[in-house]
Amino acid sequence: MPQTPHIERHFTATAVVRDIVIGMSDGLTVPFALAAGLTGAVDSTGIIVTAGLAEIAAGSIAMGLGGYLAAKSDAEHYAKEREREKREVAEIPHEEMREVAEVFQAYGLTEEETWPIVQALRKQPKNWIDFMMRFELGLEKPDPRRAVLSALTIAGAYVAGGFIPLTPYMIAHTPSSALLFSVAVTLGALLVFGFIKGRFTGTRPVRSALQTALIGSTAAGAAFLIARLISE
Amino acid sequence: MPQTPHIERHFTATAVVRDIVIGMSDGLTVPFALAAGLTGAVDSTGIIVTAGLAEIAAGSIAMGLGGYLAAKSDAEHYAKEREREKREVAEIPHEEMREVAEVFQAYGLTEEETWPIVQALRKQPKNWIDFMMRFELGLEKPDPRRAVLSALTIAGAYVAGGFIPLTPYMIAHTPSSALLFSVAVTLGALLVFGFIKGRFTGTRPVRSALQTALIGSTAAGAAFLIARLISE
Numbered sequence: 001m002p003q004t005p006h007i008e009r010h011f012t013a014t015a016v017v018r019d020i021v022i023g024m025s026d027g028l029t030v031p032f033a034l035a036a037g038l039t040g041a042v043d044s045t046g047i048i049v050t051a052g053l054a055e056i057a058a059g060s061i062a063m064g065l066g067g068y069l070a071a072k073s074d075a076e077h078y079a080k081e082r083e084r085e086k087r088e089v090a091e092i093p094h095e096e097m098r099e100v101a102e103v104f105q106a107y108g109l110t111e112e113e114t115w116p117i118v119q120a121l122r123k124q125p126k127n128w129i130d131f132m133m134r135f136e137l138g139l140e141k142p143d144p145r146r147a148v149l150s151a152l153t154i155a156g157a158y159v160a161g162g163f164i165p166l167t168p169y170m171i172a173h174t175p176s177s178a179l180l181f182s183v184a185v186t187l188g189a190l191l192v193f194g195f196i197k198g199r200f201t202g203t204r205p206v207r208s209a210l211q212t213a214l215i216g217s218t219a220a221g222a223a224f225l226i227a228r229l230i231s232e
Numbered sequence: 233m234p235q236t237p238h239i240e241r242h243f244t245a246t247a248v249v250r251d252i253v254i255g256m257s258d259g260l261t262v263p264f265a266l267a268a269g270l271t272g273a274v275d276s277t278g279i280i281v282t283a284g285l286a287e288i289a290a291g292s293i294a295m296g297l298g299g300y301l302a303a304k305s306d307a308e309h310y311a312k313e314r315e316r317e318k319r320e321v322a323e324i325p326h327e328e329m330r331e332v333a334e335v336f337q338a339y340g341l342t343e344e345e346t347w348p349i350v351q352a353l354r355k356q357p358k359n360w361i362d363f364m365m366r367f368e369l370g371l372e373k374p375d376p377r378r379a380v381l382s383a384l385t386i387a388g389a390y391v392a393g394g395f396i397p398l399t400p401y402m403i404a405h406t407p408s409s410a411l412l413f414s415v416a417v418t419l420g421a422l423l424v425f426g427f428i429k430g431r432f433t434g435t436r437p438v439r440s441a442l443q444t445a446l447i448g449s450t451a452a453g454a455a456f457l458i459a460r461l462i463s464e
Contacts, residue, residue, distance in 0.1 A: 029294040030262075030287070037286030042279055050462050051283045054269030054455040055262070061451040062261040069443050073435050080434070104349065108359040113352040117336065120345040127340040135367060202312070203305050211301050219293040223286040230282050 015146060017200050019153035023063060024193055027161025029216045031055050032186045035165055037223030039175040041231035048169045048178070056162035064155030071147035078133070078142055085132045089125055096132065097122065103135050164189045183220075190216045247378060249432050251385035255295060256425055259393025261448045263287050264418045267397055269455030271407040273463035280401045280410070288394035296387030303379035310365070310374055317364045321357055328364065329354065335367050396421045415452075422448045 031052050038048045089096050097118050104114040121128040133139050165186040172178035190213040198208025263284050270280045321328050329350050336346040353360040365371050397418040404410035422445040430440025 025298060026294060029298075030290050033290030033294065034266075034283065034287050037290065038283055041282045041286070046463075047274055047279060050273045050459050051266065051270055053462060054273075054459040055266050055287060057458045058262050058265030058269065058451040058455040061454050062258060062265065062447055065447045065450060066257060066261075069447070073433065077434055107353065107363045108356045109349065109352045113348045116345045116348055117341065120341045121339065124340045131339045134370075138366075138370070138372070140370070201305065202309055215294055215297045215301070218297060219290040222293050223290040226289045227282050227286040230285060231278075 015150065016153055019067070019150050020157045021197050021200070022067070023060070023154035023157030024161040025197075025212070025215075026059060026063065027056070027158035028164060028186060028190055028193060029161075029219050030059055031162040032165035032182065032216055033219040033223040035169055035182060036179060036220040037227035039179040040224045040228035043175060045169045045172060045175050045178055048175055049166060052162070052166040052169065056159055056166070059162070060155040060158035063158055064151040067154045068147050068151035071142065071150055075142045075147070078139055081137060081139060082129065082133055085129045085137075086125075089128055089132070093122065096128070099132070099136055100128075161189075161193075186216060186220075187213055247382065248385055251299070251382050252389045253429050253432070254299070255292070255386035255389030256393040257429075257444070257447075258291060258295065259288070259390035260396060260418060260422055260425060261393075261451050262291055263394040264397035264414065264448055265452040265455040267401055267414060268411060268452040269459035271411040272456045272460035275407060277401045277404060277407050277410055280407055281398060284394070284398040284401065288391055288398070291394070292387040292390040295390055296383040299386045300379050300383035303374065303382055307374045307379070310371055313369060313371060314361065314365055317361045317369075318357075321360055321364070325354065328360070331364070331368055332360075393421075393425075418448060418452075419445055 034055050035048050035052050038051055042048065085096075100118050100121060101111055101114045104117070105111070121131055133141070165182045168181035168185065169175070169178040172181060191209045194209035194212025195205045197203075197212065198205035201208070203211075266287050267280050267284050270283055274280065317328075332350050332353060333343055333346045336349070337343070353363055365373070397414045400413035400417065401407070401410040404413060423441045426441035426444025427437045429435075429444065430437035433440070435443075
């Protein structure tokens with residue numbers, strides 16, 4: 001299964017921006033929520049910083065390595081399916097010709113209207129295979145060199161995002177005063193990040209800013225309540 | 233930008249399985265790594281359970297709500313692009329006809345060979361728009377009703393996954409004895425989950441099992457080392 005999002009042409013952001021968005025969304029949200037949650041339960045900033053850094057390490061590695069393996073697996077899936085199409089085009093060409101015609105029949109074209117395309121593809125097996133990959137299976141050729149860069153970008157964005165809510169806990173003396181600063185800087189960061197994300201992804205920026213801040217606040221609020229309930 | 237993975241036909245798993253995989257991958261990994269990390273730093277299972285539950289709450293809400301908003305945003309993106317194609321087909325049909333021909337020219341077809349398709353689509357504007365959405369832009373129509381179900385499935389799988397590494401800390405008396413049980417049950421769960429995931433996604437099951445366990449172990453190992461370094 002394709003585990004990385006499908007890329008299409010109207011989309012203005014690059015793959016790197018997409019990876020930064022993926023990593024920073026979670027990096028800003030989960031360490032923030034964890035730190036806020038622990039503030040309701042423990043009275044040492046040291047433990048909160050330790051837990052936060054452990055979470056940043058765990059989350060960035062899980063996301064980065066997960067992204068790397070997903071990209072690798074997509075590339076292998078593509079190669080496997082391409083081998084299969086190649087075999088089918090060579091061994092059962094008439095079946096494949098029928099499949100080309102079926103792709104177009106879904107759009108109201110008759111068999112006669114699709115005939116020239118079917119015949120033309122038949123003469124060029126390589127193009128025929130590529131055509132089937134894209135139009136029958138809806139698969140885009142993944143760039144295998146992207147896997148490592150993608151993993152590092154996601155992990156780096158997660159770490160960068162995670163340090164924003166955690167820094168106040170490294171400076172302040174008590175968890176409750178750190179929480180106030182953490183909420184302020186993180187809400188600010190979520191709004192700015194959501195706004196920029198909206199610009200790149202085509203969602204209205206102000207709405208994207210508010211949605212991103214809402215996710216962070218809800219997660220942090222729930223973590224805070226749960227931690228406080230347990231520790232009472 | 234499409235924030236949810238692209239779905240294609242050779243793929244055997246359903247969207248629900250995909251959501252379970254997304255939620256459980258992180259749910260098994262991050263709370264496990266956090267608990268293991270804190271074991272190197274604090275001597276109370278209570279704090280580890282509190283931090284773990286706060287993380288499960290934060291992570292499941294961030295992933296579930298994030299998935300919901302991404303699905304909503306995909307649906308809006310699709311609707312917006314469709315409106316644009318509809319307008320273009322009505323206002324600049326010759327430009328759009330050229331774009332249809334270009335899609336096929338990339339596969340080595342001549343303008344004459346694509347002519348019947350272009351003419352046939354021209355007579356059926358609705359099919360023409362659908363054709364452009366899929367073949368020019370590579371966009372699949374998202375199911376708007378899936379957003380809520382998808383969010384709940386991802387969040388539920390995250391919670392279910394997160395309780396596996398955390399349960400030993402709720403039962404054992406010391407963090408270090410809990411860690412042994414947590415590593416054992418979580419590695420077992422990661423192997424089983426990775427194996428099943430491989431079956432559904434087309435990766436070789438044994439390899440998928442080992443990869444999934446590797447991600448969990450690496451994340452937990454890094455979290456453990458970082459937490460121990462800080463707390464010394």
